[in-house]
Amino acid sequence: MTQQTVTEVPVALIDPGDNDREAFDPTGLRELAASIAEHGLAQPITVRPMLGGRYQIVAGERRWRAHQLLQRVTIPALVRSLSDEQASGIMLLENIHRAELNPIEEARAYRKRMTQFGWDEERLAREANVPAGRVRLRLALLDIVPEAQDLVKAGQMGVKYAYVLRDLDVNRQRIALRYLAEVDTPRIREFRKLCARLLEEQAQEAMFDMAAFMTTVQDARDAEAAARPERIIPVVADLPAMRKARSTAQALERYIRDLLDGGYEEAAAVVGTAYRGLLQHQIVQFPQGASPLIPGETLADQGRA
Numbered sequence: 186m187t188q189q190t191v192t193e194v195p196v197a198l199i200d201p202g203d204n205d206r207e208a209f210d211p212t213g214l215r216e217l218a219a220s221i222a223e224h225g226l227a228q229p230i231t232v233r234p235m236l237g238g239r240y241q242i243v244a245g246e247r248r249w250r251a252h253q254l255l256q257r258v259t260i261p262a263l264v265r266s267l268s269d270e271q272a273s274g275i276m277l278l279e280n281i282h283r284a285e286l287n288p289i290e291e292a293r294a295y296r297k298r299m300t301q302f303g304w305d306e307e308r309l310a311r312e313a314n315v316p317a318g319r320v321r322l323r324l325a326l327l328d329i330v331p332e333a334q335d336l337v338k339a340g341q342m343g344v345k346y347a348y349v350l351r352d353l354d355v356n357r358q359r360i361a362l363r364y365l366a367e368v369d370t371p372r373i374r375e376f377r378k379l380c381a382r383l384l385e386e387q388a389q390e391a392m393f394d395m396a397a398f399m400t401t402v403q404d405a406r407d408a409e410a411a412a413r414p415e416r417i418i419p420v421v422a423d424l425p426a427m428r429k430a431r432s433t434a435q436a437l438e439r440y441i442r443d444l445l446d447g448g449y450e451e452a453a454a455v456v457g458t459a460y461r462g463l464l465q466h467q468i469v470q471f472p473q474g475a476s477p478l479i480p481g482e483t484l485a486d487q488g489r490a
């Protein structure tokens with residue numbers, strides 16, 4: 186393999202390429218700039234020469250923008266003569282595995298190359314080094330309504346929900362989105378049932394009753410809650426107050442003994458269990474050389490010793 190030479194290219198002579206990333210997080214860019222300022226640039230960017238002595242970014246736009254924030258004059262770069270299609274392939278690989286595109290950006294990146302270069306799903310998967318199934322599913326996200334795409338981009342709706350939407354027409358997709366807006370804790374199985382019912386009625390050109398479906402959802406949740414065994418938590422009144430001590434461990438020790446002396450053995454066991462966990466995880470420490478009251482099955486006997 187031919188070794189490529191890294192060249193210091195003037196930052197001012199570099200232009201962005203046709204990047205798949207639609208937005209750059211300002212906080213992330215500042216953090217990247219701070220890292221470069223402290224540790225240097227770990228990997229040079231890749232550019233290609235253009236007319237007029239300028240360069241276009243093929244890979245590394247975030248690193249270039251971070252250098253702009255640092256007001257650096259030059260940036261280490263690999264200068265490569267590439268066609269539009271070659272540059273697009275490199276950019277796709279870079280963006281999928283390094284830039285962490287959101288699912289909608291990734292889908293649009295695939296669609297753009299299908300339109301520009303006639304790539305099929307197999308070619309896209311090969312260039313991006315991802316399974317073909319992922320390409321197919323991401324492309325399906327472009328079939329959902331814009332407001333649903335915005336929810337996916339913002340991380341407010343998971344792709345599992347989006348994939349369920351894709352076979353519905355525009356109006357029924359918006360009906361399904363009402364479920365996500367009206368339910369405090371959406372569940373994917375409920376959403377699948379909703380979309381299956383909408384799809385069935387779509388085939389029959391029937392009207393959907395959202396209010397009736399939401400009533401069914403609530404009834405199912407109520408029945409589920411009623412079927413759970415009820416947890417009975419005993420309430421103990423008039424427990425002694427915890428006395429002050431020099432450390433948390435000593436305060437818990439005294440409190441366990443006070444509870445035992447007062448006949449509150451169950452409460453002492455509860456506090457003792459918590460105390461054991463604190464000791465085991467070294468959240469509290471008993472004075473060195475002392476012998477702590479280790480709670481356990483013989484807690485009462487230890488307390489009376």
